[in-house]
Amino acid sequence: MAETGRTAPPAGFVPRSGLRHAEHVMGTVFSFDIRDPPTPALAGALRTAVSRLHRIDALFSTYRPESAISRLARDATTLEREPEEVAVVLRLCEEAQRRTRGCFTACPGGRLDPSGLVKGWAVEGAARVLCEAGARNVYVNGGGDIQLTGEAAPGRPWRVGIADPCRPGRLLTTVEGRDLAVATSGTAERGHHIIDPRTGAPATGLLSATVTGPRLIWADVYATAAVVLGTEAAEWIAGLDGYGLLAVPADGIGLVRRG
Template sequence: MAERQTGVRHVEQVMGTVFSFDLRHPATPDVDRAVRDAVAWLHHVDRVFSTYRSDSAISRLGRGEATLEELVEEMGDEVRYVLDLCAWAERRSRGCFTAYPGGRLDPSGLVKGWAVEEACRILAAAGVDRAYVNGGGDLQLGAEPSPGRPWRVGIADPTRAGELLTVVTGRDLAVATSGSAERGAHIVDPRTGAPASGLLSATVIGPRLTWADAYATAAVVMGPEALDWIEDLDGYELLAVSEAGDVAYSTGFPRPVAPTS
């Protein structure tokens, strides 16, 4: 979790998880309006893409009750756009990420990161750029919280509860972690249909949470070879923890930094 100081904070339960906003701006009507717009966006994404809502567009599409063309005509091109992003992520990940895990339509491995990234963009467009949005532990960071002072994000050690592996610092940065440490073996290897067992956890950093989120999921499926794979993805880096607890880093991932109070 990124460190927190004074400013405006908001917590929202949506999309089956907790979203938190940390804005290093004083409370004003414009800031409050920007947060409301970003929160409204998250609820919109939930209505369209939730696999837990029987009335969502993605659920209707998965059950064959509506075609993609019908949904595009009904609500615009968002569903097609997200499925295109998922197809791109599948190609980039050598098939280790898919919107059809276990043969079931479920683009949530990319949707949450995309939704958080867009929420952060909504804030920035309203002039609220010194902020971050955290969606279930995956973060999109905005401009520095104060001049010359970057955000600090602790990366949890999946083998030792309450301990950190390292602290990542930066601005305009995405941080996403996937794995089985907290939720068990919930990630499906699309190549076999079985639960992924390549890595205990994978943390990906880069400019966009849309891709960092999908790449972290793919890295867990891919296993140790993900360290070589991510070297070809410009701007993205990986911290991988094996099931034995061994820690490895891609070339550009920041090496351990001692957390400070």
């Protein structure tokens, strides 16, 4: 996993070897590892990416009563009065619901909560900010949702460890690649917290589902949907071009791989 620092680089800061940073935001830690020659432009882009994460948190946190999403949920505002990002995310949630045949929703239990899509969208957007500033080899990890571009080193792909939900502190396996997204959903940290929108009950078919593919926003959505689908997830993922699945069944015995 990437090495991280503790504070944002100050204005004008250019380290000697790459850029690394960790930011506490959105209730988790976002880690950045940029393996390109450092420049003032990349340092500035890193600050921009971090600022954007805090803006997203302020808009979409369901724990902040004055966030846009909380005010929308209690009918204290309208979509037209809020920043465009809110409408963008809600449209993506509608698309996610269509793509997953209703296994993903922004209204679990009838409550407006797009959190299942926002974090992956935020990580992907942070990586995009860095790449638009000239970065070519980037690792961004937001609480286990990871977007990778380029390589860890010349000729060496990025490698990501996947936690074993049955043995805390141990790795189930590793995945590697270039220009790759990796997202995991499951019970390892929060128990059976994913609700099946079709039944309103917790999804219990899989202990964990890791989805890999080109875009994190969809890998994240598909991982959540895979947990909901349970034993049907492998066949469903097999029909999604460019995405693969590594799943641990509810009994913890064996692995399911597709793609």
